[in-house]
Amino acid sequence: MSTFSQRLSSMRQGLKDQVTKFKNKDFMDAVVAGCAIVAAADGKIDASEKQKMVGYINHNEELKVFEMAKVIERFNYFTNQFDFDHLIGKAEAMKPILKFKDKPDVARVVVSVCCAIGAADGDFDELEKNVVREICRAVNLPAGDFGL
Numbered sequence: 136m137s138t139f140s141q142r143l144s145s146m147r148q149g150l151k152d153q154v155t156k157f158k159n160k161d162f163m164d165a166v167v168a169g170c171a172i173v174a175a176a177d178g179k180i181d182a183s184e185k186q187k188m189v190g191y192i193n194h195n196e197e198l199k200v201f202e203m204a205k206v207i208e209r210f211n212y213f214t215n216q217f218d219f220d221h222l223i224g225k226a227e228a229m230k231p232i233l234k235f236k237d238k239p240d241v242a243r244v245v246v247s248v249c250c251a252i253g254a255a256d257g258d259f260d261e262l263e264k265n266v267v268r269e270i271c272r273a274v275n276l277p278a279g280d281f282g283l
Contacts (some may be wrong), residue, residue: 161234162235163209166192167210169245171213171224173252176263176265176266192206229270232270243280246276267283268283
């Protein structure tokens, strides 16, 4: 009977790990999508914005479990949507962010990262601030909390 119990326990832990990974993937997608929205705000995607995003993800406890190749793949996916059509790109990138509309603690981290990405090139301009304000409105966070 102990072998069965061990297998059951192992299966439960595996399921828990998968659920945790799924949640982290959603969070990663929201962060990367937010970065893409900010990077595309001024019509060009600056290399320093991408580098800042990569640096943040490499040092974030929840996100560093992901392969950087996957993070870059998702970033490229979202930015390519902007290349196709700006409005469609923005709508697609907002989808993963909106998953956290009712989780303000997670949404706050996403917005904070967006602010850092906006300032990555040394100039957090009004276009970038405006898209972060839009993200704040979409997830019901006061933009003033982020100095916007």
